Amino acid sequence: MDETAERDVAALGALADAPEGAAPAPDEAPEDAGEPLAFRVMHFESVLYDLADPSPYVHLQEAESPFRYLAIPVATPDAVAVHAAHIQVTGRRPTTHELLATALARARVDVIAARIVRYEGGVFFAEVDLMTPHGREVLDCRASDALALALRQGVPAPILCAEEVLRAYYT
Numbered sequence: 001m002d003e004t005a006e007r008d009v010a011a012l013g014a015l016a017d018a019p020e021g022a023a024p025a026p027d028e029a030p031e032d033a034g035e036p037l038a039f040r041v042m043h044f045e046s047v048l049y050d051l052a053d054p055s056p057y058v059h060l061q062e063a064e065s066p067f068r069y070l071a072i073p074v075a076t077p078d079a080v081a082v083h084a085a086h087i088q089v090t091g092r093r094p095t096t097h098e099l100l101a102t103a104l105a106r107a108r109v110d111v112i113a114a115r116i117v118r119y120e121g122g123v124f125f126a127e128v129d130l131m132t133p134h135g136r137e138v139l140d141c142r143a144s145d146a147l148a149l150a151l152r153q154g155v156p157a158p159i160l161c162a163e164e165v166l167r168a169y170y171t
Contacts, residue, residue: 039115039160044151045069047083049076058082058147060116060159068166070116072124078144085151097145101152108133111153114146116161119168 041063048071049056056079057071074082081097084090090098104111110131118125126146130137150157 037117038163040064040068040163040166042070042116042159042161044082044086044147044156044159047074047079047086049079058144060161062161062166068170070124070161070166070169072116072143073122074144078142078148081148082144082151085148097148097152101149104130105154111150111157112136113158113160114150116143116146116159116165118162119165124165 042060043063045059045061047056047058055073056076058074058079059069059071061067061069081095084095085097094102101111112129112131115127115129116124117127124143126141126143128139128141128146128149130139147159150159
C-alpha cells in the first residue's frame with residue numbers, strides 16, 4: 001500500500017470511529033509528515049460572487065465545532081459547475097463533470113471523497129478518492145473539480161479538509 005493510501009485508510013478509519021460528521025480532533029493531528037493527516041468533514045455552503053472581486057468563491061464550512069470555513073477562489077465557469085452540481089441541475093448537453101460522473105458510474109467506479117489536502121500561496125490543492133473494481137485510486141485535481149464531482153454523485157461524496165489546511169488558512 002502506498003503512503004497516500006495508508007494515510008487515507010488511517011484518516012477514514014478515524015472517521016468511522018468518530019460520531020457522524022466528526023473527524024479526529026485537531027490536537028490528534030500529527031505534526032510529522034510521515035504520519036496520517038487528520039481530516040475534518042466539510043459541508044458545501046454556497047458559491048458567492050462579489051462584484052468587487054475578480055473571482056467567485058466556493059464556501060465550505062466544518063460540520064462540527066469550531067465551524068471554520070474556507071473560501072476557495074475559483075474561475076467563473078468552475079463556480080457555475082459547482083453550483084449546478086450542488087442543485088443537481090443538468091444541461092441540455094452533458095457538461096464535463098456530468099460526463100465524468102456518468103462515465104465513472106458506468107465503469108462501476110465510486111467517488112469515495114473529495115479532499116482538500118494542501119494550501120500554499122493562496123492555492124488549494126485537492127484529490128479525488130475513487131474505488132474502482134480493481135482497487136483504490138487517488139487522483140490529484142483542482143479543488144473545484146473535486147467538489148463538482150463529489151456533488152454530482154447520487155449520494156454526494158464526503159468533502160474532507162486536512163486539519164493542516166485549515167490551520168494554514170487561518171494563520
